[in-house]
Amino acid sequence: MNFFDDLATRIEAADSVVSVGLDPDLDRLPEDLLDRDLPRWAFNRRVIDATHEHAAVFKPNAAFYEDADGWRALRETVAYAHGKDVPVLLDAKRADIGNTARQYAQVLDDVDAITVNPYLGEDALQPFLSRSDAGVFVLCRTSNPGGMDFQHLELAAYDRRLYEHVAERAAGWNEEYGNVGLVVGATAPDELEAIRERVPELPFLVPGVGAQGGDAEAAIEYGLNDDGVGVVNSTRGIIFAGEDSPEWERAAGEAARRLKERLNEYR
Numbered sequence: 001m002n003f004f005d006d007l008a009t010r011i012e013a014a015d016s017v018v019s020v021g022l023d024p025d026l027d028r029l030p031e032d033l034l035d036r037d038l039p040r041w042a043f044n045r046r047v048i049d050a051t052h053e054h055a056a057v058f059k060p061n062a063a064f065y066e067d068a069d070g071w072r073a074l075r076e077t078v079a080y081a082h083g084k085d086v087p088v089l090l091d092a093k094r095a096d097i098g099n100t101a102r103q104y105a106q107v108l109d110d111v112d113a114i115t116v117n118p119y120l121g122e123d124a125l126q127p128f129l130s131r132s133d134a135g136v137f138v139l140c141r142t143s144n145p146g147g148m149d150f151q152h153l154e155l156a157a158y159d160r161r162l163y164e165h166v167a168e169r170a171a172g173w174n175e176e177y178g179n180v181g182l183v184v185g186a187t188a189p190d191e192l193e194a195i196r197e198r199v200p201e202l203p204f205l206v207p208g209v210g211a212q213g214g215d216a217e218a219a220i221e222y223g224l225n226d227d228g229v230g231v232v233n234s235t236r237g238i239i240f241a242g243e244d245s246p247e248w249e250r251a252a253g254e255a256a257r258r259l260k261e262r263l264n265e266y267r
Contacts, residue, residue, distance in 0.1 A: 003135030021235025022060040041073035050253035052084040062092040089113040095124040129177040143185025143208030171199040186214025196222040203229040220266035
């Protein structure tokens with residue numbers, strides 16, 4: 001079984017396609033956690049306890065862990081999530097050439113899936129793609145406004161936009177390696193639909209439904225493949241739902257539950 005088989009099993013068990021982002025911004029953590037040895041790990045543990053029954057996957061962003069204590073916190077977080085039978089997708093957007101890419105790909109010894117940047121081409125992604133047990137989510141049409149700067153460029157030679165070309169190349173990689181998904185934001189539902197028409201088989205990671213206000217109905221209709229596999233992410237809208245409240249853990253759990261129920265209306 002590879003990551004997407006495991007993800008399908010988890011989606012069925014939790015009756016959920018919610019991805020809970022774990023981005024423990026130290027400037028926003030509860031004050032009573034800041035004097036702990038690993039405050040990010042203490043925060044994540046409580047979030048996982050509050051949300052795991054509603055989570056198809058946990059998605060930590062590597063940017064919030066890139067220091068010595070952060071990597072320790074991430075390892076503890078991954079192990080704890082696995083103890084709750086929830087897979088972990090590291091949002092790292094990695095890619096590079098040669099031995100650098102191979103070093104980046106070693107993180108797949110610990111996590112179950114990763115996001116990658118296709119700009120350097122297939123050889124830069126091969127160390128990730130060759131890990132047949134792992135999931136590899138290729139950035140395609142991102143949810144930020146600046147995604148228009150490059151992703152919407154028309155490719156005259158191919159009669160398509162750049163993000164459409166990325167989707168079709170990713171589908172080709174998936175035919176070879178069998179472990180490829182796409183990152184496609186919910187803030188651009190028309191593009192989400194267009195990409196799904198081109199690659200009906202690929203699972204999507206769909207960010208932007210939470211604090212960014214993306215289209216939940218489109219995220220389900222076009223984000224899941226024909227087998228119902230895919231995940232819809234919310235980070236700040238869940239983990240900081242009760243910011244500054246003494247019951248912040250309960251608020252996170254309720255936010256995850258509400259998002260699950262909202263998305264399930266369209267499944």
